Amino acid sequence: MTYPGRRAPTTEPDWLTLGQAAKFLGVAQSTIRKWSDQGRVPAFYTPGGHRRYRRRDLEAFLDRSGPGGSSSGPLVLVVDDDARLREYMRVNLEMEGYTVREASSADEALQAIEDQSPELVLLDVVMPGVDGWQMLQRMQELHGSIPVIMFSGQVDEHAAADAEQRGARAFVGKPFDPQQLIDRAKQLVPA
Numbered sequence: 001m002t003y004p005g006r007r008a009p010t011t012e013p014d015w016l017t018l019g020q021a022a023k024f025l026g027v028a029q030s031t032i033r034k035w036s037d038q039g040r041v042p043a044f045y046t047p048g049g050h051r052r053y054r055r056r057d058l059e060a061f062l063d064r065s066g067p068g069g070s071s072s073g074p075l076v077l078v079v080d081d082d083a084r085l086r087e088y089m090r091v092n093l094e095m096e097g098y099t100v101r102e103a104s105s106a107d108e109a110l111q112a113i114e115d116q117s118p119e120l121v122l123l124d125v126v127m128p129g130v131d132g133w134q135m136l137q138r139m140q141e142l143h144g145s146i147p148v149i150m151f152s153g154q155v156d157e158h159a160a161a162d163a164e165q166r167g168a169r170a171f172v173g174k175p176f177d178p179q180q181l182i183d184r185a186k187q188l189v190p191a
Helices: 018-025 029-037 055-065 083-095 106-115 132-143 159-165 178-188
Strands: 015-017 051-054 075-079 099-103 120-124 148-152 170-173
Touching (some): 015 055
Parallel strands (some): 120 148
């Protein structure tokens, strides 16, 4: 919860600025500002009105939203070979009430689906080895019609239509605003 009237103690050594806190969590400053406004990450204010974050509050936030956290919403599988992007997407989705599993490759993702079938898959098109299109086809053959949102940095005017034709429910071009992806996820599988 945000406490506009409280002041950060100046004797506490582990107070972080907005920029430092954003870097600590691996998100944009606008994202942590939004989370503070929504009460998800406690923020304190200096006499000049600048936000400060206590390191232990940020660590508690990561514990709540990280793997093994206390989320119990619809299961979403995020498949991308970029670990930072997976983490960024996971944190944003978990803040919206989803339970998230991550996979760095098609093989890892297919094994995760075998272990526990997700209600939604967010799947990168361009990955080493088996690409997203091949994984989508294998997933459909083995597991039926789990809703899939494809995403890629290689976008042309036919990308969305191609994704739909191959069985994906949506296509999002990279770079994307995580809120855009969350909005698409909510349309398909409300949290």
